[in-house]
Amino acid sequence: MIKKMQLPLQTLNLITGFMVWVIISSLMPFISEDISIPQGKLAMVTAIPVVLGSILRIPLGYYANILGARIIFMSSFILLLFPVYFISEASSVTHLIIGGVFLGIGGAVFSVGVTSLPKYFPKEKHGLVNGIYGIGNIGTAVTTFSAPMVAAQIGWASAIKMYLILLLVFIALNFFFGDRHEPKLKTPIIEQIKGVSRNEKLWLFSLFYFITFGSFVAFTIYLPNFLVSNFGLEKVDAGMRTAGFIAVATFFRPIGGWLGDKFQPLFLLIGTFSIYTVAAIILAFMPDMGMYTAGCLAIAVSAGIGNGVIFKLVPLYFNKQAGIANGIVSMMGGLGGFFPPIMLSVIYSATGQYSIGFMLLSQVALASLVLVVWLYFQDRLALTAEVFNSTGQGILVTDISGLIKSVNPAFTKLTGYTEEEVLGRQPSILKSGRQSKDFYLGMWKEIREKGMWQGEIWNKRKNGEEYLQWLNISAVKDETGEDVRYVGTFSDITQK
Missing domain, CATH: 1.20.1250.20 (MFS general substrate transporter like domains)
Structure with a gap:
């Protein structure tokens, strides 16, 4: 009362x-x-x-x-x-x-x-x-x-x-x-x-x-x-x-x-x-x-x-x-x-x-x-x-030429690479070598035509361990419709 x-x-x-x-x-x-x-x-x-x-x-x-x-x-x-x-x-x-x-x-x-x-x-x-x-x-x-x-x-x-x-x-x-x-x-x-x-x-x-x-x-x-x-x-x-x-x-x-x-x-x-x-x-x-x-x-x-x-x-x-x-x-x-x-x-x-x-x-x-x-x-x-910074998925952002501009803490946790180690480098440092050149050509063709690609891909951590990712890559466009950067989000699905 x-x-x-x-x-x-x-x-x-x-x-x-x-x-x-x-x-x-x-x-x-x-x-x-x-x-x-x-x-x-x-x-x-x-x-x-x-x-x-x-x-x-x-x-x-x-x-x-x-x-x-x-x-x-x-x-x-x-x-x-x-x-x-x-x-x-x-x-x-x-x-x-x-x-x-x-x-x-x-x-x-x-x-x-x-x-x-x-x-x-x-x-x-x-x-x-x-x-x-x-x-x-x-x-x-x-x-x-x-x-x-x-x-x-x-x-x-x-x-x-x-x-x-x-x-x-x-x-x-x-x-x-x-x-x-x-x-x-x-x-x-x-x-x-x-x-x-x-x-x-x-x-x-x-x-x-x-x-x-x-x-x-x-x-x-x-x-x-x-x-x-x-x-x-x-x-x-x-x-x-x-x-x-x-x-x-x-x-x-x-x-x-x-x-x-x-x-x-x-x-x-x-x-x-x-x-x-x-x-x-x-x-x-x-x-x-x-x-x-x-x-x-x-x-x-x-x-x-x-x-x-x-x-x-x-x-x-x-x-x-x-x-x-x-x-x-x-x-x-x-x-x-x-x-x-x-x-x-x-x-x-x-x-x-x-x-x-x-x-x-x-x-x-x-x-x-x-x-x-x-x-x-x-x-x-x-x-x-x-x-x-708080999402559980790894995120990396690249410019139009593919150079990494930003990553989040989950990226470091999943790959072992710190932000300082990957800034200005190509995402190819994560390649496992399992996918063929044609696989990547098809991926980028779909990104340019549809604005995004998603699927399974094998990548490699800093310590050399290979793991299976579910990867989503999206194109960020400006007012004229031109690609200005790319955002990749991924999670580890090896156990699944």
Whole structure:
């Protein structure tokens, strides 16, 4: 019973953490009426909770494996009680910055669930499970939508204090319904970091999540004030539109995870970054409200799908180091939400417009698209190499003139010749002498006419021992139909 409750409980935990995480940015239009915030520090105040919320994801992901999700979620919510109360009593920019730094714990809990939940489900469902857990992103939409309306009625300080009650409720829920017997993994953190840091896929996934989740957080932080200042919308209207962006991105996250379970995840990321590139270019031209809304929704859809797909990929490639890998990738995503608002603010201060910032986003998305395409084909090549090296049949590849270009480990096992000994030589070194010249002439005639030949043939190992092969030779052709190489596959059938 307790195990079945972990997915809904941890998803609700994430919703709660994310609701607390964006308190400052969601209520900034109200807070700025009572606390004077210089324009140069506005982006810093709203983005600062992302810093700790990103960096803490590595230790929280790691300790989720060591201590279990129950302990980490409870501890995180207890710690959040203090910055939430502190911010509700804030009277200066310094107070907001100090409280905001520790408010980042709410965003850091993301890495707990993506590390814990896959333990309860088979591998083919990890994409969907992490996607459902990612619905917890809706917590930012709940606060963005509801906090301004509550603040308009009772004031922003009282609205923030209401989050104390929410945190106390979830501390109790985790105490009673958290899994006390969650499987633990106690590999030292340094060993895990060493194990994953040399893998280039970790850093590529981190870059991709930096873009997808980073833009999700950045738009969440940046849209409320931008829509008010640039399009002249009312604060509540701007909050509702931002909540709509968050809701769309969140809704498509489990869809992205589900699609990642059904289809090639890297191929899905190619589509994601293609949409990103086009949408960011549209936003760069600062169109009217209709086109701007369409561009934002396109980014919301692709961000949601991309977020879900990436957390299908992480446990797929880093099963034994899932805690630390999830922490690093999700940290980079959080940092992706920290830098764009600051970058947009600096660019706006220097140029008086946001167009350059959006154009930079389009170029980063385009670069990511190129990297995903490269990774996709690298993966296919790696799969081909894995099949080539692990198959039990001997394989040799020659060029058009018959010189050996490649052999697999099974070739060495069956013939006794190493790859270094046969590269650049003719396959005739394997001849036993039992077949006549006419036999070989007939073989090659059939290959040229039909593209392949197969049959029994006596060959000789390096040690001189003769054995009977079942041999298949196929011609590999180019686009014009000309032979460019030949592939031979064989097995020892002497005993048969």
